[in-house]
Amino acid sequence: MDFFNVVSVDEVKKILKENFNNLCIGLEEVSILDCLDRILGEDIISDINVPEFSRSTVDGYAIKSSDSHGCSDSLPSFLNLIGEVNMGESADIKIKSGQAIYVPTGGMIPDGADSVVMIEHVEKLDDTTIAIHRPLSYGENIVYKGDDIKKGEIILKKGKKITPQDIGVLASLGVKTVNVYKKIKFYIISTGDEIIDLDEKLKLGKIRDINGYALYSLIKKLGGEIVNRVIVKDDYKLLREEVDKALNISNIVLISGGSSVGTRDFTYDVINSFDGKGVLVHGVSIKPGKPTLIGEGKGKVIFGLPGHPVSSIIVFKTFVEYLVKEITGMKDGINKTKAIMYCNVHSSPGKETYQMVNLNEIDGKLYAVPNFGKSGLITLLSKSCGYVIIKSEEEGLYKGQEVDVYFI
Ligand SMILES: Nc1nc2c(c(=O)[nH]1)N[C@H]1C(S)=C(S)[C@@H](COP(=O)(O)OP(=O)(O)OC[C@H]3O[C@@H](n4cnc5c(N)ncnc54)[C@H](O)[C@@H]3O)O[C@H]1N2
Numbered sequence: 001m002d003f004f005n006v007v008s009v010d011e012v013k014k015i016l017k018e019n020f021n022n023l024c025i026g027l028e029e030v031s032i033l034d035c036l037d038r039i040l041g042e043d044i045i046s047d048i049n050v051p052e053f054s055r056s057t058v059d060g061y062a063i064k065s066s067d068s069h070g071c072s073d074s075l076p077s078f079l080n081l082i083g084e085v086n087m088g089e090s091a092d093i094k095i096k097s098g099q100a101i102y103v104p105t106g107g108m109i110p111d112g113a114d115s116v117v118m119i120e121h122v123e124k125l126d127d128t129t130i131a132i133h134r135p136l137s138y139g140e141n142i143v144y145k146g147d148d149i150k151k152g153e154i155i156l157k158k159g160k161k162i163t164p165q166d167i168g169v170l171a172s173l174g175v176k177t178v179n180v181y182k183k184i185k186f187y188i189i190s191t192g193d194e195i196i197d198l199d200e201k202l203k204l205g206k207i208r209d210i211n212g213y214a215l216y217s218l219i220k221k222l223g224g225e226i227v228n229r230v231i232v233k234d235d236y237k238l239l240r241e242e243v244d245k246a247l248n249i250s251n252i253v254l255i256s257g258g259s260s261v262g263t264r265d266f267t268y269d270v271i272n273s274f275d276g277k278g279v280l281v282h283g284v285s286i287k288p289g290k291p292t293l294i295g296e297g298k299g300k301v302i303f304g305l306p307g308h309p310v311s312s313i314i315v316f317k318t319f320v321e322y323l324v325k326e327i328t329g330m331k332d333g334i335n336k337t338k339a340i341m342y343c344n345v346h347s348s349p350g351k352e353t354y355q356m357v358n359l360n361e362i363d364g365k366l367y368a369v370p371n372f373g374k375s376g377l378i379t380l381l382s383k384s385c386g387y388v389i390i391k392s393e394e395e396g397l398y399k400g401q402e403v404d405v406y407f408i
């Protein structure tokens with residue numbers, strides 16, 4: 001007998017996409033100094049070329065490269081030095097064949113020049129004559145106008161998680177503020193008569209709130225905002241009151257514990273008690289994490305995460321992160337690596353199994369070494385760097401098989 005109406009991981013993702021993809025969180029304008037790790041809410045299109053003028057990458061003499069062709073130590077090219085370009089100023093001087101102009105690193109390349117010979121490769125014979133001993137190719141030591149960024153180019157795409165180097169790009173364009181997605185507001189509720197907070201005295205039968213703190217940190221890492229973190233007793237009325245409050249001030253409510261079908265598991269009934277679609281998912285063919293609940297109330301998302309710490313974290317990573325990425329179009333780069341299975345691992349067919357692993361480098365090859373343990377043990381995760389996913393139709397993974405290791 002099964003009290004759950006179990007659906008697959010892919011079905012859950014489909015349900016999330018269909019029901020919450022349009023969850024409106026809106027955009028806000030922030031200074032580029034405050035936009036690190038935020039999700040860009042607009043394409044950034046350059047309205048200038050960067051650089052706006054061709055620049056020298058060395059201290060040297062701007063010349064026509066053809067004037068250096070064929071020269072050597074024994075047969076130098078002699079050029080007429082006609083002036084210099086000042087840093088930060090326009091080079092309103094033009095060179096012809098047989099002429100050279102001094103240019104500092106970053107200085108503007110004068111019209112007519114197509115290369116810069118470094119001062120170490122030049123012999124200055126007098127104030128108006130230099131000798132070049134090695135030939136230069138066309139474009140040598142020059143960054144051309146628009147080489148970095150072209151006018152009209154989409155240089156940063158909507159959905160990108162903004163990095164320090166992106167902020168450098170924005171500065172190069174003279175962009176002072178950008179539109180980013182507002183931080184998704186999360187409300188974390190840990191339920192259970194046995195759960196106590198860190199400052200309470202630990203008595204037999206009680207355990208500390210692990211999930212509240214781990215979820216708090218996962219949300220921060222994901223770029224969300226935590227509006228509140230509370231512990232609520234196993235009491236329908238108290239839990240309903242707290243969720244009601246949460247739905248009014250957050251976008252996503254996370255309730256950990258009480259998601260199963262025990263006599264003191266109230267999350268299911270609480271989710272169904274609000275205006276809205278109520279429970280959409282109760283039970284996922286995933287291990288750990290089977291008793292997961294997902295629902296909608298007052299237009300907001302409610303996740304009932306299983307109480308066991310490993311399960312709640314895996315479910316967060318699998319579904320909450322997925323939803324946040326769907327809503328914001330967030331692309332945050334590579335979060336996995338290829339490795340070789342160190343040994344055989346069995347799974348529970350019919351369930352997508354998340355097997356914790358560590359990465360070990362042996363003879364230059366990266367191995368995924370499994371860590372075994374129960375989903376109630378938080379150290380199973382802290383001792384692991386990630387997990388491998390065994391699909392529900394597979395019976396396990398084989399020693400030597402190539403796998404993807406997802407970082408936690
Ligand atoms: N009859 C069945 N019982 C259970 C099933 C099942 O299929 N049939 N599934 C088991 C699985 S798998 C899990 S996971 C748990 C999930 O149950 P709940 O979500 O209702 O969680 P609780 O019963 O409240 O707690 C489970 C466990 O986790 C500890 N816990 C809860 N919250 C926290 C927290 N914030 N920090 C640290 N630890 C927490 C709690 O003390 C329990 O030990 O259901 C199984 N049962």
Ligand code: MOO
Pocket residue numbers: 286287288289290291306308311312375376
């Ligand atoms: O699935 Mo439970 O979530 O194994 O511990």
